Amino acid sequence: MPSLQVRDLPDYIYQQIIQLAEAERRSIAQETIILLEKALQLEKSNKKRRSLLFNHIIQETKDKNYKDALDPVKLIREDRER
Structure with missing residues (x-):
């Protein structure tokens, strides 16, 4: 299975992924895959x-x-008349 390395990931994004993973009882890798699929x-x-x-x-x-x-x-006139 391929792997992905992300460089210079902002800390606030990493922290959000950690929080989401903990809330969903997933690993950081699992949560990241789910977030990428949704996006x-x-x-x-x-x-x-x-x-x-x-x-x-x-x-x-x-x-x-x-x-x-x-x-x-x-268009502006029609919008104003609404």
């Missing part, structure tokens, strides 16, 4: 969400006049 999944879901939102915006603006849809003055 990678979060990154994937964020990219997917942004992609879906971007596609939605493109579809919404196809039917309208693109210039009017992204007019900052119009």
Whole structure:
């Protein structure tokens, strides 16, 4: 199994990992693996969400006049009226 060495890890991050590991009754290595897995999944879901939102915006603006849809003055006025 591959191993990973992290250099110049800030102390506050290391301390947080230690606290989380103790709270979950895991080793520091186990907790770090779990944190990395969660972070990678979060990154994937964020990219997917942004992609879906971007596609939605493109579809919404196809039917309208693109210039009017992204007019900052119009958007600010709409926001103020809410």
